[in-house]
Amino acid sequence: GRVRVLLDDHHDSGKINDGIAAGLGYVGTFGAEAESGLGELRRTFQRKAHLAAMERCCRSVLASGAWTLEELALLELLDLPEGPLKSALLRRREAIGLPSHPHARVLVDHEGNPIPRSDVALRLRLAAATRVSLEGNAHFCRGLLATRYGCADPADPAEPADPEAGATGFAPVVTNTRSQS
Numbered sequence: 001g002r003v004r005v006l007l008d009d010h011h012d013s014g015k016i017n018d019g020i021a022a023g024l025g026y027v028g029t030f031g032a033e034a035e036s037g038l039g040e041l042r043r044t045f046q047r048k049a050h051l052a053a054m055e056r057c058c059r060s061v062l063a064s065g066a067w068t069l070e071e072l073a074l075l076e077l078l079d080l081p082e083g084p085l086k087s088a089l090l091r092r093r094e095a096i097g098l099p100s101h102p103h104a105r106v107l108v109d110h111e112g113n114p115i116p117r118s119d120v121a122l123r124l125r126l127a128a129a130t131r132v133s134l135e136g137n138a139h140f141c142r143g144l145l146a147t148r149y150g151c152a153d154p155a156d157p158a159e160p161a162d163p164e165a166g167a168t169g170f171a172p173v174v175t176n177t178r179s180q181s
Contacts, residue, residue, distance in 0.1 A: 009148070043096070047110040050092035052134050055127035057085050057106060072124075073117040078102035 005020070007013045019029025027034045057080055061067045067075060077100065080086040093100050098112045105114040107123065115123050 046092070046095045048130050048134060050089075050096055050098070050110065051127045052131035053085070053089040053092045054106060054108075055124060055131050057089050058124060059128075060085055069121060069124075070117060072107055072120050073105075073115060075106040076102065077104050077106060080106065 007016050007020075010016065015029060019025070022028075026038050058072055058075070061072070061075060061080065062069065064081075067079075077086075077090070080089070089106070090100050093104075096110060098104070098108065098110075104112075107115040107120060109115065
């Protein structure tokens with residue numbers, strides 16, 4: 001038999017379902033809206049994730065009192081304390097092809113060019129705005145997942161919000177009640 005998967009509860013469900021059924025792919029389905037394939041969109045989000053991770057590391061170093069804002073332009077990876085913030089930054093750098101050797105500068109643009117001392121404050125403010133935007137979107141998405149799948153914490157489906165959810169943590173949810181021919 002054939003399986004037909006349908007996307008429901010999305011503002012573009014119809015367009016996406018039609019595109020999938022016709023085998024059009026992302027660009028074929030969304031045309032001019034897509035501009036290029038998902039690769040460029042993925043790279044954009046990887047650069048934003050790097051920017052947010054870089055800002056978190058810089059903010060942490062500033063909060064420790066070990067470095068001043070003016071000195072951050074000279075901060076190198078070896079100067080960062082080991083831990084989850086540094087690990088996240090190194091993963092993000094690797095994802096976009098930036099160097100991760102110990103003497104690589106921390107504060108760089110998405111091409112790896114060091115940020116000049118005169119631009120540090122502005123770049124950190126822009127990076128903080130990007131980080132807050134990403135965190136806000138992530139919070140929104142977690143809330144939608146919790147609502148849709150009935151778990152208290154979507155990252156931990158073993159914590160059902162609904163006691164009827166059972167061992168999987170997911171209560172059965174039927175959102176598509178339309179009949180398909």
